Amino acid sequence: MDSVATDTVKHRKARAAREGFDARAMSPAKALRVGLGKAADGTLGLALSVSTVEQSRLSQKDLPEVLAGTGLTCLVEDDRGRRGAVRLDFPALSAVIEIQTIGRVAEREVVERPLTRTDAALCAPLLDAVFEAFETGAEDLPDGQSWQGYRFGAMAEDAHSLSLALEADHYHLFRVGVMLGEAKRAGVYELLLPVMDAPQVSKEKPGRPRDEPRALSPVVMGAPVTLQAILARHSIPLEKALSLKAGDQLIVPGSGAMALRLEAPGGHLVSDGRLGQVNGMRAIRLRKQPSHQAAEADQKSQAAAKPAPATRARARPAAPQSDPVPTPREAQKTVGSAD
Structure with missing residues (x-):
């Protein structure tokens, strides 16, 4: 009996310590919980408290069922081209719009209605702020890169078109229950993000350096280079160039056509x-x-291709010109007129 009681006490202490550690440790779910509250208050002045957070993993075949719900669904994308989705149900959407239009969350029943791009535009600042706070809280996690860089993309017209835009094999689904405003309106925020592939494990031997410097010369010498064979160059007006047709002849200057x-x-x-x-x-x-x-022609062509300086040079005074020498006939006329 004493040993059983001792084991029970040890188990309780271990469980309490584990729960305390889990409460302090950051996780994607906790980062999203904290990020939602900070973003809503900082962006809209909207009081938002999280009641529940559910995280699950889905495959591509599960998307049509998940995306079939009602509410405002938007496409999100990061700078690497990965796509996900975010959805606000009608109670959460109406609370976001009401806080921006009438300054408070009304105590009334929410009625579903057709959605417009104006609804998406009103929600975009909040969604971006949530992503910023979420990635800040999750950046130190082992898989922190999975949550980085996402921003609002566009409103999804329907579930079918959205599912076609989501190409990853597996997705993380976060379903967050929230209470909005002083009216404590219950809403749901859903976030769908692709699962990143696990980094490749290095197969190098323990004694070998991980990153060996590569010689620059082989890399440069192996780079492709495009060369052009030039027979001649012509400078002609654009109008003439556009009027050229088959059969027209162009004179090739220089030492010959060869x-x-x-x-x-x-x-x-x-x-x-x-x-x-x-x-x-x-x-x-x-x-x-x-x-x-x-070589001389190349230097001349490169010098001619340089743009003229922006400042105008000061005009130099013209050099004095000598009087032209008159012809004999002009001189005879001049002598005759003098007589």
Whole structure:
């Protein structure tokens, strides 16, 4: 009997200690509970207390049944493209709208009505504030990244279109019972967020460094580069360019139609060469180094491509010009008129 009593006392003490630890420890459900109250008070001045929080995990096939409820349902999305959903039932929705329109939650029965995008716009600030407070409270959790970055997206027209937008295999469902305003109106807030994949466990040997530095040269040298073979460049008015058609001829200036330039992005000259054929296919014979003339032309083209300075240069005084030398006939006329 004494041993049984001793075990019972130990069990009670252990259970009390465990419950005290659980009460102090943060969890997604507790973070959402705290976040809802802070967001409602800070954004709308709405008194909100949480009565119940239920958390469950759903698969993709369970979504149509979950999304079939009534109320305002909105799509939410994070900066990585993950999508979820949030829903306020009609009592919770009406309380959010009433606190913004008449300044209080009325003590009356809530009647369901058709929803509009105005309803979603009035709820968007509260929903975003809830997400901010939720992610702040859950950021130190082992799976804290699962709750980060979500914001209001758009009002869902119906459950079918919303289910098509939700592509994850599994979802977390939070169903939160709330009491709103001095009237203590009972409402429900539901949050549906995708389950993040577990991080891959490293299979490296214990003695091997986790992050070995990679040499930069192989990475750079393996990067793709686009080169362009340029036969000639023409500067023509836009009107003429738009009027070009098949059969029109363009004169190729320079040393001939066989000479060309090989350029990298940005017009940088890589090499010059000549156009020819190999095994019946067009080919380019490259020089080891750009020719002197091609290098000078490249420098001139890059200098011409630079934009003119924004400030106007001060005009220099024109140089004195000498009088033109008269022709013999003009000189004869001048002498005749003098006589």
